[in-house]
Amino acid sequence: MSESASEADPEAAETADDLRSYVESPIIMATVRVVSPFVFTYGLYLMFHGANSSGGGFQGGVVVATVMLMLGIAFGIDPLREWVGESTLVLVVVAGVFAFLAIGVVTTLPPFGGGFLDYSALGFPGASKYGIEAVELFIGVVVASTITGLFFAIDAGKEGGDNE
Amino acid sequence: MNVELPLIAFVLASALATAVLRDVLGAIIAFATYSLGIAVVWVVLQAPDVALTEAAVGAGVTTVLFLLTIAKTVRPSGDRVLERPHWPALAVAVLFVGVLATTLGALPEIGAADTTVITSEVTEYYLANAYEEAGVKNAVTAVLAAYRGFDTLGEVVVVYSAGVGLLVVLGKEVFA
Numbered sequence: 001m002s003e004s005a006s007e008a009d010p011e012a013a014e015t016a017d018d019l020r021s022y023v024e025s026p027i028i029m030a031t032v033r034v035v036s037p038f039v040f041t042y043g044l045y046l047m048f049h050g051a052n053s054s055g056g057g058f059q060g061g062v063v064v065a066t067v068m069l070m071l072g073i074a075f076g077i078d079p080l081r082e083w084v085g086e087s088t089l090v091l092v093v094v095a096g097v098f099a100f101l102a103i104g105v106v107t108t109l110p111p112f113g114g115g116f117l118d119y120s121a122l123g124f125p126g127a128s129k130y131g132i133e134a135v136e137l138f139i140g141v142v143v144a145s146t147i148t149g150l151f152f153a154i155d156a157g158k159e160g161g162d163n164e
Numbered sequence: 165m166n167v168e169l170p171l172i173a174f175v176l177a178s179a180l181a182t183a184v185l186r187d188v189l190g191a192i193i194a195f196a197t198y199s200l201g202i203a204v205v206w207v208v209l210q211a212p213d214v215a216l217t218e219a220a221v222g223a224g225v226t227t228v229l230f231l232l233t234i235a236k237t238v239r240p241s242g243d244r245v246l247e248r249p250h251w252p253a254l255a256v257a258v259l260f261v262g263v264l265a266t267t268l269g270a271l272p273e274i275g276a277a278d279t280t281v282i283t284s285e286v287t288e289y290y291l292a293n294a295y296e297e298a299g300v301k302n303a304v305t306a307v308l309a310a311y312r313g314f315d316t317l318g319e320v321v322v323v324y325s326a327g328v329g330l331l332v333v334l335g336k337e338v339f340a
Contacts, residue, residue, distance in 0.1 A: 149339030
């Protein structure tokens with residue numbers, strides 16, 4: 001928000017401040033503390049059990065990401081961002097994409113000789129099922145960390161600060 | 165039994181509210197309820213995987229991201245609750261809906277067994293072989309992660325690109 005806008009319309013600026021400022025609420029904090037482990041578990045369940053029921057990596061990843069969103073809303077986004085670390089999320093996103101690629105490439109290597117992402121070429125019993133679950137997990141990792149990253153980045157705004 | 169009509173009314177009403185509400189906060193909340201309604205529509209259409217995605221992404225995450233974004237803006241001044249309609253845009257929208265509505269009669273009934281999607285060779289192959297070949301009990305997952313795994317890799321890269329795109333727009337190198 002530009003300075004002139006807030007001067008021209010002080011009331012509007014105040015409303016925006018109300019929306020932005022973090023409210024420390026014991027009710028929200030307690031609720032998030034109780035609920036988040038269950039939501040996290042449900043997210044992992046969606047990722048792994050997506051092979052046998054509704055769900056999958058994308059849905060599970062989003063649900064896992066909501067845990068981070070809840071933590072951010074309850075305990076403040078800045079402390080959460082510091083706790084996660086500056087570049088961790090970028091590393092996790094890139095690692096997830098490369099892990100997916102690696103699974104695809106491994107099945108084409110000489111000892112297995114299958115097609116790209118041809119899990120059953122790996123040869124052990126249930127290879128296809130475990131391959132699918134591994135891929136779902138990495139999809140979930142990419143989705144969850146990207147959404148958390150969007151959350152942090154949108155909150156922080158532009159470099160040099162459009163907040164102040 | 166007939167859950168469709170109230171559901172459609174709910175979805176249409178929340179979509180309309182999203183479009184005409186002048187207060188962005190109200191529009192975002194209306195949009196979340198719209199997504200929730202669409203998620204239930206997917207359940208009615210027997211697509212639980214899509215319903216899960218719509219509920220988690222549409223009603224959940226995007227709402228939070230939108231709220232974060234408007235927290236950086238100011239509220240419109242004045243007392244009017246509704247936006248004044250933009251007539252040319254309204255005309256285009258009505259025309260578009262009218263064109264789409266002409267195709268409604270061609271849609272099959274929900275769960276009809278004789279649609280081309282179900283009788284197609286590809287679908288029959290998946291349904292006959294997915295459980296054995298992929299070793300999973302959800303045919304949707306089998307298609308997504310095994311038969312069309314390469315497409316899914318593309319989708320993951322799309323998600324990755326969304327993150328990179330935002331960083332480029334914001335002029336940053338990390339999510340901070």
